[in-house]
Amino acid sequence: MIHTGLQNKVAIVTGANHGIGAATAKALAAEGVAVLMNFLRMPHLDGVKGQSAAEIEITTPGLAYYNHQRSKSAEEVVQAIRERGGRAEAIEADLADPATIPLLFEQAEALLGPVDILINNADYCTADTFQSGSTDLAPGGYAITEITSETHDRHFAVNSRAVALLIAEFARRRRARGIHWGRIISITTDGAPGFFHEISYGASKYALESYTRAAAEELGRYGITANIISPGPVQTGWITPELEAQIAAETPLGRAGQPEGSR
Structure with a gap:
């Protein structure tokens, strides 16, 4: 048996209501980590005209299924962890709001304890392009729009600024407690x-x-490591069966990635 040394640690996992974030929260909980899951229910992405959840079987990966997954709360994940004896809490909050960042840490500390592990998983994604008047669709079947200040700023507010603020808040609190250990993914x-x-x-x-x-x-001297995970296509609900077959044919392992890892 491998001892990960994670027993009784506390983690924040962002974007944990489905997909990679949910799988990560469950995996950490299985190792004895108490998890605070941040999530935000997202509005539906636009797709092919006339395409709706009523026209597509909701259990079939694709645009309608992906929209369904993105609109869920994290309660199912919390319940699954608790049923296995783990500790988990969830908070819905928009990472685009800088006030959310200290709130997450305060909630984690109040409910679970000081945060040892930060998983930056949440993202904002709409398809934008430099091509004016493009009628193409993104690989997941959703519509593409020309880049605007709004599409730019929303992406960077969540995917970039929020990550920088989360890392800074995490490091500040670890150092203030004099704890020479921390993990950022x-x-x-x-x-x-x-x-x-x-x-x-x-x-x-x-x-x-x-x-x-x-x-x-910058933070290694304080016992805090920071690593990047850069997966290829992962089946979080957006990959249609046709696209998944294409990905499998072009991938050495012959399959798309899965949030839980290999099967």
Whole structure:
């Protein structure tokens, strides 16, 4: 048996109502970590005209299913962890609001204890492009719009600024307590250096990577490590069966990624 040393640690996992965040929260809880899950129920993405949840089987991955997953609370995840004897709490709050950042730590400390682990998983993603009047669709089937100040700022508020503030708050509180240990994990995308038709998403994730690398350099002296996970396509509900078959054919392992890992 591998002893991870995580027993009785406390973690904040952002974007934990479904997908990678939910799987991460469950995996940490299985190792004895108490988890505070942050989430935000998101409005539905627009897709092909006339396409709706009523027209697509809700259990089939694709736009309607993905919209359903994004609109859920984290209560199912909390319940699943508690049923297995773990400790978990959830708080719905928008990371685009800077006031959310200290609130998450205050809630975690009040309910579970000082935060030892920070998982930056939450993201904001709408498809935008430099191509004016594009009628293309993103790989998940949702609509693409021309970049605006709003699409730019919303991506960077959640994917970049919130991550920087979370890391800073985490480091400040660890140092104030004189604790020489901490773990920061940031989830990005293999398309961060340049993301066709999701340009603001890719750019904001690249900024997340830069902040996390800087944290690794600056905070290592305090026993805090910072690492980046950059997965390829992961089936969090947005990959249609047709697209999943294409991904499998182009991937050495012959499959798309799964939030829980290999099966």
